[in-house]
Amino acid sequence: MNLGKVFAENNLYLAIAESLTAGLVTADFASTPGASNYLLGGIICYQNSIKIHQLGVDAELIAGHGPVDPVVAVQLAQGVRSRFARDCAIPAEQVVGLSTTGVAGPDAVGDKPVGLVYLGISSARGDRAIELQLAGSRSEIRLATVASAKAAIADEILLLLG
Numbered sequence: 711m712n713l714g715k716v717f718a719e720n721n722l723y724l725a726i727a728e729s730l731t732a733g734l735v736t737a738d739f740a741s742t743p744g745a746s747n748y749l750l751g752g753i754i755c756y757q758n759s760i761k762i763h764q765l766g767v768d769a770e771l772i773a774g775h776g777p778v779d780p781v782v783a784v785q786l787a788q789g790v791r792s793r794f795a796r797d798c799a800i801p802a803e804q805v806v807g808l809s810t811t812g813v814a815g816p817d818a819v820g821d822k823p824v825g826l827v828y829l830g831i832s833s834a835r836g837d838r839a840i841e842l843q844l845a846g847s848r849s850e851i852r853l854a855t856v857a858s859a860k861a862a863i864a865d866e867i868l869l870l871l872g
Contacts, residue, residue: 711867727810727830729754752790
């Protein structure tokens with residue numbers, strides 16, 4: 711499926727918040743011709759303060775559960791979707807928000823093992839988190855997250871369009 715073509719033909723847009731992948735997902739989408747027709751942009755939110763102050767993630771949630779959490783992933787996707795829709799004067803129903811958060815290693819973070827990843831998706835269909843358990847080096851986990859994020863967006867678009 712040519713995601714860019716499907717987004718553009720259906721007047722849909724994509725906004726991305728990246729922690730774990732630090733811009734890799736946005737760069738991957740932007741590498742295809744015509745990306746400017748649907749890709750609104752991305753925010754790299756590596757630090758918790760950016761998650762909280764720029765994207766509206768609940769500070770108490772992060773304090774209690776850390777940034778690698780399914781609810782954090784959903785709040786990131788909701789935040790980037792609403793912010794970019796507002797800033798670009800596009801109805802939120804036309805914007806899909808995507809987020810990544812996780813542990814790429816080499817060490818676990820507290821009780822969160824290396825390879826634990828959450829994708830967040832926010833769209834007119836609703837909001838959800840997808841949990842992934844990935845293996846490999848730091849680089850391999852981050853690249854596998856990019857591929858998984860693209861697959862999740864393709865699934866979401868198919869569901870949105872019925």
